Amino acid sequence: MMIGYIVAASTPFEFIATLDPEKPISLYDYVAVDHVEYDPSRGELINVRLLGQIVKLYRDPYSAKRDLPLYNVIRDVSNNILEVQIAKVKVLGYVEGGELRQPKHPPRIGTSVYLAEREDVEELFKVEHGLCVGRLTSRDLEICLDLNGIKRHLAIIAATGSGKTWFSVVLIEELLKKGAKIVVIDPHGEYVPIRDSIYRLGPYTAKVIKVSEHHVGDLMYKIGVLDSDPEAIANAAGVPPGAKKIRYAIYLAWSYAKKVRKAAGRPVGLSFLRKVLYTAMRGETALNKLFQQYKVEGDFPMTDLKHLASRDRHAVFSALTYLKRLQRLGVFAPRSTPLSKMLGDITIINLAGVNEEVQDYVVSHLVNRIFQARVRHVRSLKGFQLPWPVVLFVEEAHRFAPPKTLRKTKSYEALSRVASEGRKFGVYLVIISQRPSKVDPDIISQCQSQVIMRIINPKDQEAVRESSELLAQEFLENLPGLDVGEAIILGPIVKLPVVIRVRDRVLEYGGSDIYLATTWKVDKTADASRLWRRYFNSAPSPSLILSAARLKILRKIREGGRVGVKLLEDNREVDVWFENGVPVCSACGVGKPCHHVYKALEEVVEVR
Template identity: 65%
Template sequence: MKIGYVIGNSTPTEFLATLDPERPVRLYEYVAVDSVEIPPEEEEQVQVRLLGQVVRIFRDPYQLKRDLPLYEVVEGVSHDLLEVQIAKVKILGYLWNGEIHMPKMPPRIGAPVVLATDEEVAELYGRGELCVGRLAARPLDICLDMEGIKRHAAVIAATGSGKTWFSVVLIEELLKRGAHVVVLDPHGEYVPVRDTVQRLGPIGAVTVRVSRHHAGDVMYKIGVLDMDPEALADAAGVPPKATKIRYAIYLAHSLAKAAYKRGSLRRAGPKALARILREAQRGEQRLRSLLKGWGYAEEDERVSELAELAKRDRHSIFSASAYLKKLSRLGVFASRTTPLSKLTSNLTVVNLAGVGEEIQDYVAWHILTRIFRARVRHVRGLKGPKLERPVVVFLEEAHRFAPPKSARRTRAYEAVARIAAEGRKFGVYLVVITQRPSRVDPDVMSQMQSQIIMRIVNPKDQEAVRDSSEQLAQEYLENLPGLDKGEAVILGPLLRLPAVVRLRDRVLEYGGGDIALSEAWRSEEPGGRNVVEEGCSGGRPIPQRRSPRLRCA
C-alpha cells in the first residue's frame, strides 16, 4: 500500500518522505521503496527493495513564510492553511541471497514509499530462540539470538519503565533452553521468580540468602580464613585509617591460619579470631596457652607482637574484637565457605537483602569470583571446584557494584570488570541491569554489546547510553522519553537489526512493584493509629494517655 513519496535529503542511510494524510503512519512503522543497487558479487545494477523504519514524524505548514509572525499567519489563513506530514526514514538495508546489505546509492527523489509486508519485516529480523515480545509497530513476534548473549547485555531503564519485567522474561526464555542463570538481587525482588519457576516445568531453582531474617533455601557463608585480612577488615566496617585495629585483625587472622595449617584447629570463624584478641588482652601466656590447646605450640613472634600491642593499646584490641563479633552476628562470615555445589541449579537467586552495601559488595565479589574461577578450571581442565555449564549472571542495580572508578571503588568491580572483559572465553556471560547508566563504569558498559533500552528521561543517562552504544542512532535516543512502559529499543548481537519491541506478558512472578498508597493508607477508623504492639494476638491497640506504649484490647 502506497503511503507517500521520497522527497529531499535522500542518502544511502536515510531519507525524508511526504505522507498521504488519508493513510496515517505510526512511529517505528516499516516501509519500503524500490531502488537500484549493485549487490555484492554482482557486476550490473539490479532492482532491489530498500526496507526502512520511520524514526521521526512531524507536521509542517506548506510554504509557510518564516519571516512572518506565526500567530498572524495562522490567524489570517487558519481555514486555508495547507499541512503536510513528513516522515524521517532510517534505511535498514535490502535483502540479497538471505543476507542484509546496506545500499551504496540513495533512493531517487519522487520514488513511491509503501508499507513493507509482514513477510519482509520477519525476514529482516530472522528467527531467534528467545521470544521476548512483539514489534511495537507490527503484530510480529521478536525472538532474540541466543548466541548474542555471549557478548553480554545491558538492561537500561528509568524506575518503573519495566527493566525487571524484561529481565524476568529473558530469564524465562533462557531457562526454557536449559541455561544456568544466577541473579544477584540486592532487594529480594527475584525471590518470587524462584518460587514460581515450576510454572515453566521441572526446572531446578535455589535461593541463597545472606541474612538470617530473609527468604532463602541456603545461607551463604564465607570462611574467614579464606579471606584476605584487609578484606576482612573492610567487610567488618573498620575505617581505612584505623591502622592499629586493622593490624590487630591481621595478627589474629594470621595466627588462626597458622593454627589451622600446622595445628589441630579445624576451622576458625570471627568468634575464634575475637577470642585470640581477648586472650591477648590477658597476657602473652594466656594467648600461647590458647594456641597450644589448638595444637599450635611453635615459637611465633606474632604472639609476642599481638600481646605487646594489647598491652600498649587495649582500646584498639577491644575495638577489633567488637568488629569481629559484629561480623559473627551477621552470619555470613563463618568458619567454612558454602560449597559451590550447593549454589548450583538452573536458577540461582542470591538474595542480598538484609545486609549493608559493604557486605553486599563483598558477597557479590566473592560469588562472582568463584563462578568465574570454576568455569576457568572446567575450560582448562584444572583441579578444584568446576562448573560444567556456561552461566548467565544477572546483576541487578549494577551501579552499586561497578560504579565509575573516579567516583568510588568497590570490591565487586574487580570481578564484574573481569567477567565483562574475559567471561565470554570461559562461558560466563553478564547482563547488567540499572536505572542509572551514567553511574556504571564506562569500561564495563562498553563491553555490553547488546543493549535493551527502555524509557530514559535523565540527560546524563541518555548521554551515557549513547557513549556506550555504537548502534544507537540519534533518532532512537531522542525517542527514548516517549517509550511506553514495557517498550524497549533492542540492539546489538541479540538482533540482526535494532528494533522497538513491546514485551510479552511474563509467566513468573517478581516483587518490587510500587505500593498502592490508596490501599496502604486506608484506615478503618478516622484518626486510627497504624501501630500494633508486638505480642498482641489479634487485639486492637489502645493508645495510653501518659505513655507512648500501647496495650492490647
Template identity: 40%
Template sequence: MKVVGRVVEVEGLDTYTVVLDSSTKLSKFEFVYFEEDGKKVLGYVEWIRVKPFLPSDVPWDVAAKMPLDGKTAVALARVRSLDEGTPSVGQWVYLASDEDVSALYEVPEERALWIGNLKNRPSVPIRLDMNALVRHLAIIAATGSGKTWTSVVLIEELLKKGATVLILDPHGEYVPIKEKVEELGGDALVLKAHADQEGDVLYKIDLTTVDTDELAFVMGIPKTATRIRAVLEGVRSAAQKAFKEGGDREALSLRRMVEYLNAVAEASEVSRSFNQFASLLKSRDFPIEEKAVKKLWSVVRKGPDPVYDLIKYVSELERLGVYDTRPTPLMSFLRPSTATVFNLSGIKKEVQVHLVYDVLKRIFEARVRYMREVPGEKYPFPVMVVVEEAHRFAPPPSEENVWTTSLLKRIASEGRKFGVLLTIITQRPSRVDQTVLSQCQSQIIMRIINPKDQEAVANSSEELGARLASDLPSLKPGEAIVVGPALPKPAFIKVRPKVLDYGGGDLDLVEEWGKATLIKERVRAVEELAPKVAELLGTSFTKDDIERAKGIIVTEKIYLSKVGNRVKARVGECSFVLGEGGCDPARALAAAVEAALRGYL
C-alpha cells in the same frame, strides 16, 4: 502495495526524506520500503513533520493566490534504511507488510528468546538471539519504567532454553519468582546471604581464602582504627600458622577467633612483660607465632580495649552465618534450567560486595577450569549472571573503588570465551563503570530522563544514534528500544506479559493506608477484649502484654484454624492451641482477639 510517498531528498547512504501522500496515516518507527533491482529495501521512520507549503517556494503571482491551511500542508518523513541500498530522488516509497517486517527480525527458533512485540506492529514478535548474549546485555531504565519486568521476561525465556541463571538481588525483589516457575518447566531456588533469611541454601565463604584486609573491610573496621586492625592482623597471622602447619581449618573460623581474642584480652590484663604475655597465651592453646604475638603485645600493653572492640565486630559478622571454613559447593545452587536468586537484602553494603565478589570469582574460575580441563572446582554449563542495581557493584572510579568492579570488567571482557555471561541492570547508567557498560553490546533501553544517563547510554552504544537517544524520555512504561547483535536490526518494542512474579513495585497507597484503618480497629479490640479473653482462657494479662499484643496484631500474620471446639493458632514461629498454653501471653492474646473477631470464640 500501499504508496506512502516519494523520495525528495537523499541525505546519506542510509537516510532519505519522503514527501507523504496526504491520505497516508504514518507514525514514527513505522516500516516502509523502496525497491532496488527487484529487492525491497526496508527502513523505519525516524521523524515526521508537517509544515505549510511556503510561498517562497513558488512565484509571487501563484503564492498570492494560494491559501495557507491544512489542505496545502506538506508532510515530510525521514527514513533510515535497515538494508543496503540508496534510493533516487522521485522514487516511490511503500508501506511494508507484517510479513516483510517479520522476516527482517527473524531468529532461528532454537536460539529465539521472545521478549515482546514491535510497538507499531503488535503482530510482529521480537526475539533476541540467545547466542548473541555471549557479548553481554544491559537493561537500562529509570525507576518505574519496567526494567525488572523486562529482566523477569528474559529469565523466563532463558529457563525455557535450559539456562543456568544466577540473579544478584540486593533487595530480595526476585524471590517471588519461585511461586510459578514450574509453569515454565524450570526451577528456582533462593541462595541465602545470612542465616536468618528464608531460602533454600545458605551461601558460605571459605575463610581460609580470605585475607586480613578483606576481613577488615567486610567487618566495617575504619582504616583509621589502626589498633583494632593491628589486633586483627596479629590474631589472623597466628591462626594462619595453625592452619598451614597443623592443617587446622577451624583455627581460621570466627568462633575460634573470638576464643583467641578473649585469651589475648585476659592475658593483657594481668601481664607485665612480653614473656609473661606470650606464656599466658601459650597456656590457653593460642598458636604462638612470635612476630604476631609481638604485634599483639605492642597494642594491648596499653590496654585491652581494641581487643574488646574487635570482638564486637567479629561477633556481628559471625551472626550472619556465611563466613565458615568450608565453602558452599557451586553445584548445590547452580543447576541447568534453574534461576538462583542470591538474596542480598538485609545486610550491609560491605558484606554484599564481598559475597558478590566471592561467588563471581568462584563461578568464573570454575568455568575456566572446565574449559581448560584443569583440576579444581568446575561447573559444566555456561552461566548467565543477572546483576541488579549494577551501580552498586560496578561504580566508576570517580565514585568508588570496589573489588567487584575489576572482576566484572574481567568477566565483561573475557567471560564470552568461558561461558560467563552478564545481564547488567541499572537505573543510573552514568553511575556504572563505562568499561563494563560498553562491553554489553546488546542493550534494552527504556525510559531515561536524566541527561547524564542519556549521555552515558549514547556513549556506550554504537548503534543508538542521537535521534533514537532523543526519544528515550518519551517512552512509556514497558516500551523499549533494543539495539545490538542480539537483534538483526534495532527495534522499538512493547515488552510482553510476564508469567513469574516479583516484588519491589510501587505501593498502592490507597490500598495500603486502607489496611491501616482495619488494623486500627483490631488494635482497639485488643484493649476492649483483653478482660473477656483473660476470663475465657483462665489467665491474666499485664499492661505490657496488652501493648505487645497490639504490636503483634499490626506487624505479624496470625494463622487460625478451628477443629471441633479447639482453635489452633500460629503467630510467627509459635504454634499453639488457645487456652492450652505453649506460647507467650502477648501472642496468645493477639491470637485470641483475632479469633474472637472472626467468630471462632
C-alpha cells in the same frame, strides 16, 4: 501500500520522505522503496527492495515563507491550510541471498515509498533458537532475540518504573526455556517470588540463597573466613578506613588463624579470631598458652600481636567489638557454602537485610567462585567445576560496579573480570541499572548488547550514548518518549536495532510500585498474621504474603457453622474453610500453611 515519496537528503544511509498525512503511519515503522544497485559479482545493475525504518516523524504546514502563520491567520484559514507529514528514514539495507546487504548508492529523489510488507519485516528479525521477549511497537509482530548474543554480555537500562525488572524476568523465562543456568544478584529480594511461581513455567528448580537470617531463603550463604582477606573482613565489619591499628589487629588474628588451619588441618572461623584477640587482652602469659596449643612454625604474627596487645589494648578491644558485630550477621563461617548445594536452574542471591559493605563482599566472593569454577572446567583443572555456562544477572549494578573515580568496591574487580574474560569461559553478564552514569564505563561498554527503556536524566542519556556505538541520535532523542514497557534493543542480540513492547510475564517478582490508595485504606496483614500464629505457631514468611497478595477474592461464604472464602488463582477457584478451628484448603489440604489460607485469613476477621 504506497504512503509517500522521497523528497530530500537521500544518501545510502538515510533519506527524507513526505508521507500521506491521512494515513496512520507510526514512529519506528518499516518502509520499502524500489532501488537499483550495482552488483560487482555479476557486473550488472540489479533491482532490489530497499528497507528502512522511520526514526523521526513530524507534521508541518506547507508554506513558502520561513515564519509560521500567526494565530489570527490560522483562525481564519485553519480548514484550508495545507499540511505535510515528514519522515526521516534510516536505511536498513536489502535482502540478497538470505543476507542483509548495505546499499552503495542513494535512492532516487521522487521514488515512491511503501509500507513494508509483513514478510519483509519478519525476514529482518528471523532467528533460530530465539528468545521471544515481545512484539514490535509499530506492528503486531513477535520479536525474538538471538540466544548467542548473550555471549557478548547485555545491559538493561531504564529509569525507575519503566519496566526494566519486568523485562529481566521475561528474559529469565526465555533463557530457562532454552536450558540456561541463571544466577541473580538481588539486593532487595525483588526476585524471590520467582521461586514460588516457577511451577507456572515448567519443571524447573529455583533456589533462594539468603545472606540475613531474618529474610527469605532456602539456604544461608556462608563465607569462609580464611577464604577471604583481612582487609575485606574489616570492611564488612564496618571498620573505618583510617582505623589502621584496629585493622592491623584483625590482620594479625587472621594471619595466626591461617597458620593454625595449616598446622591443625581444621577450619576456623570468626570465633577463633575473637578468641585470639580476647586472649591477647588478657596478657602475654595467656597468649603464650594459646600459642603452645598449636604447633605453628615461625614467630610471626605472635610477636607482633604481643606488642600490639601491650601497647594499644584499645585497638585490640575495638577489633574484638567489630568482629563480634560481624559474627552476629551469620555470614562468615569456618567454611564457605558449597556451590554444588546452591545452584539450580535459577539461583537467586537474596542480599536483603545486610549493609552495602557485606553485600559488596558477598557478590565479590560469589562471582569469583563461579568464574573460577568455570575456568577449572574449561581448562580441566583440579577443584570444583561447573560443567555448564552461567548467565549472571546483576540488579542495581551501580551498587557493585560504580566508576573507579567515584568509589572503590571489591565486587567491581570480580565483575570487571567477568566482563572482559567471561565469554571465553562461559560466564555471561546481564547488567541492570536505572543509573547508567553511575556504572563503570569500562564494564558497561563490554556489554555489546543493550536494552534501553525510558530514560529522562540527561547524564544517564549521555552515558548510554557514550557506551553504545549503535544508538543513533534519533533513538537517543526519543528515549524520554518511550512508554512503560517499551524498549530499544540493539547489539549482537538482534540483527538490527528494534523497538518493542515487552510481552506479559509468567513468573512473579516483588519490584512493582506500592498502590498507596489501597495500602493506606486498610491494613489487614496485622490481623491475618495474628490469626496465622494462632493456627501455625509461627510468623508467615514474606514470600507467602507476596503470593497471597496475588490471589483474588471472589466472595465470602458461610454454610451452617462454617466460614469460608472462595479465591481465584490464575484460572482456577480455590475454597478455604475453617472447620473446628482447622483451616481446610481445597487445593493444598487440611491444616496446611499455604498462601490460600493466609489470603482467607485477611478476609475472615473472626473465625468460629
